[in-house]
Amino acid sequence: MPFGEVVCGAPGSGKSTYCYGKHQLFTALGRPIAVVNLDPANEHIPYPCAVDIAQLITLDDAMAAHGLGPNGAMLFCIEYLEANIDWLEGELARLPPDAYVLFDLPGQVELSTNHESVRRVVRRLARAGFRLAAVHLCDAHYVTDAAKYVSVLMLSLRAMLHLELPHVNVLSKVDLIRQYGDLDFNLDFYTEVQDLSYLETALASASPRYAALNMAICGLIEDFGLVGFETLAVEDKESMLHLMRVIDKATGCVFVPPPTAPAPPGTTADPPADPAGNAHALPPALRPNAHALFSSAAGPIRGPRADPRDVQERWVDAREEWDAWERAQWAREGEAVRAAAAAATKEGAEGAARIRERK
Numbered sequence: 001m002p003f004g005e006v007v008c009g010a011p012g013s014g015k016s017t018y019c020y021g022k023h024q025l026f027t028a029l030g031r032p033i034a035v036v037n038l039d040p041a042n043e044h045i046p047y048p049c050a051v052d053i054a055q056l057i058t059l060d061d062a063m064a065a066h067g068l069g070p071n072g073a074m075l076f077c078i079e080y081l082e083a084n085i086d087w088l089e090g091e092l093a094r095l096p097p098d099a100y101v102l103f104d105l106p107g108q109v110e111l112s113t114n115h116e117s118v119r120r121v122v123r124r125l126a127r128a129g130f131r132l133a134a135v136h137l138c139d140a141h142y143v144t145d146a147a148k149y150v151s152v153l154m155l156s157l158r159a160m161l162h163l164e165l166p167h168v169n170v171l172s173k174v175d176l177i178r179q180y181g182d183l184d185f186n187l188d189f190y191t192e193v194q195d196l197s198y199l200e201t202a203l204a205s206a207s208p209r210y211a212a213l214n215m216a217i218c219g220l221i222e223d224f225g226l227v228g229f230e231t232l233a234v235e236d237k238e239s240m241l242h243l244m245r246v247i248d249k250a251t252g253c254v255f256v257p258p259p260t261a262p263a264p265p266g267t268t269a270d271p272p273a274d275p276a277g278n279a280h281a282l283p284p285a286l287r288p289n290a291h292a293l294f295s296s297a298a299g300p301i302r303g304p305r306a307d308p309r310d311v312q313e314r315w316v317d318a319r320e321e322w323d324a325w326e327r328a329q330w331a332r333e334g335e336a337v338r339a340a341a342a343a344a345t346k347e348g349a350e351g352a353a354r355i356r357e358r359k
């Protein structure tokens, strides 16, 4: 049962960079991962690519063969992929069976909001056993302008309704948010999407002509009650780890222990706990229980960057202090690594000298 993500979002929202970041994170964590490039215009792929749509078709091929412009050719390529889904399935079958699979989509938003091909490809993969979540990246600078924020809400809702997958919307590049001006509200207002009526003043002053339309759209978003956002700064390990936990929960991956994980202590497979060798030395109510996995995994996600207020503090309110603290941490870690390397070299040299003396 392979788990994975369909990474979608507007051009430049950070999809390929995120795929690269996730590849690095999973590699460091020892989780097998494979990235599938489904963007035929992706010429400089930053990550190690396990499957590349360019082996099937490229944007240039489609433009040359059919006299299409770049947007039409992009739609042609994705329709061609759908028509040749056997090729994709064959390539995916060659990946390691426990690999987590990321699909890097092109930036054309219609592919994830109205065009049918991606949706049908995803359905076919789901039937083949993939447990996928849609990860929809939106550049965080949109929240600095009320009208643009409404457009992002609409886009996110449309993608959720269209793809019909477990869905995680993400405000990407949150580390840059302060560059685009002050926020009218705290970050959690934008991520939690609880009461959009507060936007009325900003919408009315920015574009009075469309204020009523914008507020009607806000009402629609609130009626659905589906849209919310996580945040992402791709170079921040805590941010990536938090998003990983959210997505693992959305796909259900969190409920499935890795194949190599030992049985939790206290499960019946364990050896007896007491020295006399009596099985079930503890009464059942005191025995740790494997099903605790479900209650803890289904609970709220805790840890650094889990609360939007922490994200606001890190990137907006106290960015300089946090940057200085991180630099000091890195310097300390660097010194520790250098000291360990020097000690190892010294030990090696002394060992070699002892061997020479013995000879």
Ligand SMILES: Nc1nc2c(ncn2[C@@H]2O[C@H](COP(=O)(O)OP(=O)(O)OP(=O)(O)O)[C@@H](O)[C@H]2O)c(=O)[nH]1
Residues within 6 Å of the ligand: 009, 010, 011, 012, 013, 014, 015, 016, 017, 018, 039, 042, 106, 107, 108, 172, 173, 174, 175, 176, 232, 233, 234, 235
């Ligand atoms: N500061 C910052 N920059 C980022 C982050 N994520 C992506 N970027 C930058 O945003 C730019 C666009 O990133 P890409 O990963 O190419 O975006 P994309 O969504 O794949 O773009 P298309 O494939 O063209 O749709 C690059 O210059 C990245 O370095 C982030 O979290 N923080």
Ligand SMILES: [Mg+2]
Residues within 6 Å of the ligand: 015, 016, 017, 039, 042
């Ligand atoms: Mg890309």
